[in-house]
Amino acid sequence: MTRRPYSLALWARTVAAWGVTLLLFFPLGWMALTAFKTELQAIHVPPLLLFEPTLGNFHEVQERSDYLLYAKNSIVTSVLSTLIGLLIAAPAAYSMAFFRSRQTRNLLMWMLSTKMMPAVGALVPIYVLAQKTALLDTQAGLIIVFTLSNLPIMVWMLYSYFKDIPNEILEAARMDGATLWQELRLVLLPLGMGGIASTGLLCLVLAWNEAFWALNLSSAKAGTLATLIASYSSPEGLFWAKLSAASLMAIAPIVVFGWFSQKQLVQGLTFGAVK
Amino acid sequence: MNRLLPRALLAPAVVTLFLWMIVPLLMTIYFSLIRYNLLQPEISGFAGLENYQFFLTDPSFTAAVLNTLMLLGSVIVITVVGGVALALLIDEPFPGRSLVRILLISPFFVMPTVNALLWKHMMMNPIYGVLAQVWRFFGAQPVDWLTDVPLFSVIIMIAWQWLPFATLIFMTALQSMNREQLEAARMDGASYLQQLRYMVLPHLGRSIAVVVMIEMIFLMSVFAEIFTTTGGGPGDASTNVAFLIFKQALLNFDAGVASAGALFAVVLANIAAVFLIRMIGKNLD
Numbered sequence: 001m002t003r004r005p006y007s008l009a010l011w012a013r014t015v016a017a018w019g020v021t022l023l024l025f026f027p028l029g030w031m032a033l034t035a036f037k038t039e040l041q042a043i044h045v046p047p048l049l050l051f052e053p054t055l056g057n058f059h060e061v062q063e064r065s066d067y068l069l070y071a072k073n074s075i076v077t078s079v080l081s082t083l084i085g086l087l088i089a090a091p092a093a094y095s096m097a098f099f100r101s102r103q104t105r106n107l108l109m110w111m112l113s114t115k116m117m118p119a120v121g122a123l124v125p126i127y128v129l130a131q132k133t134a135l136l137d138t139q140a141g142l143i144i145v146f147t148l149s150n151l152p153i154m155v156w157m158l159y160s161y162f163k164d165i166p167n168e169i170l171e172a173a174r175m176d177g178a179t180l181w182q183e184l185r186l187v188l189l190p191l192g193m194g195g196i197a198s199t200g201l202l203c204l205v206l207a208w209n210e211a212f213w214a215l216n217l218s219s220a221k222a223g224t225l226a227t228l229i230a231s232y233s234s235p236e237g238l239f240w241a242k243l244s245a246a247s248l249m250a251i252a253p254i255v256v257f258g259w260f261s262q263k264q265l266v267q268g269l270t271f272g273a274v275k
Numbered sequence: 276m277n278r279l280l281p282r283a284l285l286a287p288a289v290v291t292l293f294l295w296m297i298v299p300l301l302m303t304i305y306f307s308l309i310r311y312n313l314l315q316p317e318i319s320g321f322a323g324l325e326n327y328q329f330f331l332t333d334p335s336f337t338a339a340v341l342n343t344l345m346l347l348g349s350v351i352v353i354t355v356v357g358g359v360a361l362a363l364l365i366d367e368p369f370p371g372r373s374l375v376r377i378l379l380i381s382p383f384f385v386m387p388t389v390n391a392l393l394w395k396h397m398m399m400n401p402i403y404g405v406l407a408q409v410w411r412f413f414g415a416q417p418v419d420w421l422t423d424v425p426l427f428s429v430i431i432m433i434a435w436q437w438l439p440f441a442t443l444i445f446m447t448a449l450q451s452m453n454r455e456q457l458e459a460a461r462m463d464g465a466s467y468l469q470q471l472r473y474m475v476l477p478h479l480g481r482s483i484a485v486v487v488m489i490e491m492i493f494l495m496s497v498f499a500e501i502f503t504t505t506g507g508g509p510g511d512a513s514t515n516v517a518f519l520i521f522k523q524a525l526l527n528f529d530a531g532v533a534s535a536g537a538l539f540a541v542v543l544a545n546i547a548a549v550f551l552i553r554m555i556g557k558n559l560d
Contacts, residue, residue, distance in 0.1 A: 121299070
């Protein structure tokens, strides 16, 4: 490849790439900007780029709908469902990756196919069950549902990472008299850490952003940030600045988290299939 | 012990997933065969296939199926084509590339309800929305997006969210491309299009399969974006199967009909799954 610094091609590439990127990022950037405007500035025609920023919206969101409660629900449900999911999925993935049998492949396909069933297919039964077991609008109810709906993806991802670890290493440890617990803790865990981390990160993001079950199974008590934002769906007077502030508060934690872990995340999302 | 242990480790995941699948399925089948309206508990009893008939002959039904397919197809085409183009664009180094990566992935982390409201109010509002102002700047009549082209609007929102995902996966895949081979092809006089057609696209085959699979899993049951923006309307213009079932269940309180619809959705999903698993099974082993 001939590499002429600052060639025309490089300039064109730079301009095009930045142009598209800024265009795609614009809605988010605009939302972040609007969060710091007053309501009148928010609907100003033409749109204001320069204004005196205010933090008033953030206070109002907290007062209007107790942001902190929803944020706490989001954190608790996404973290716990991820941890419980890993505890169930990791042993299964270990078993499939290192003790392959004829059914392993079918089992994996079956697990993935349960994920393809649209959640809405189970809406009525799950709603009824949640109601009968008093799990409606509780953190526990959401944790159970989030865990189960992410479980197939977790097993699949962990499996695709684990199967890249040479079986011989584990066998050698076993030969040397390692107990199962030692084998898992001292050999599998360090070698599979990258995969476990990717899986956990992805499921954390999925659970944080989950909206279908959160909207249908929770409201004022256990509602997550996704449901808090949905309560802004019908306009009430001037509310864009408040909506922006609430949205920013809802997505900022997970977006920043995503920025820091994006390499791991993208790898995780490809089910280890794209290297 | 050696035969028991692997099964014991597998058991928790298999059992919970099996229950998660089979219990709702059996209940759904049962509900779909009885008269079960949450508002009229006094009307009960065996309904035979009435609920199915009602759901399948509902005029909204055909619209919902078509909308579901339209949504799925459009978003997949937009994200795959756009994603490949973008990935090629940022594949080679240029100033600020790592910042571009970070900005590009951001929409993927945005929760569906925020995505929907952001577009509904701040972008697509026909009077104050950014798009309306851009239209007016160019002297055009602003479009009332959610009323005039509701399905298209929903497609834009969802494609906006999934394009970054596709781009980053393709970019990851491109990095493992054999540069020397490309170089050799160029030496031999292969045009850019030929390189694309015979070398780059085949190399991306596997990752395209992965993107299509993951998007299908998540886009079959798009819900929150419709729930928070158009509410399925106007009319049925932006109702998909998932939303139609939701409407029957929680807005019309007819659990029986909703269950019949749910079973239909399960069948639809399984047909898609069979095709996908054939495709992916080959690619992932």
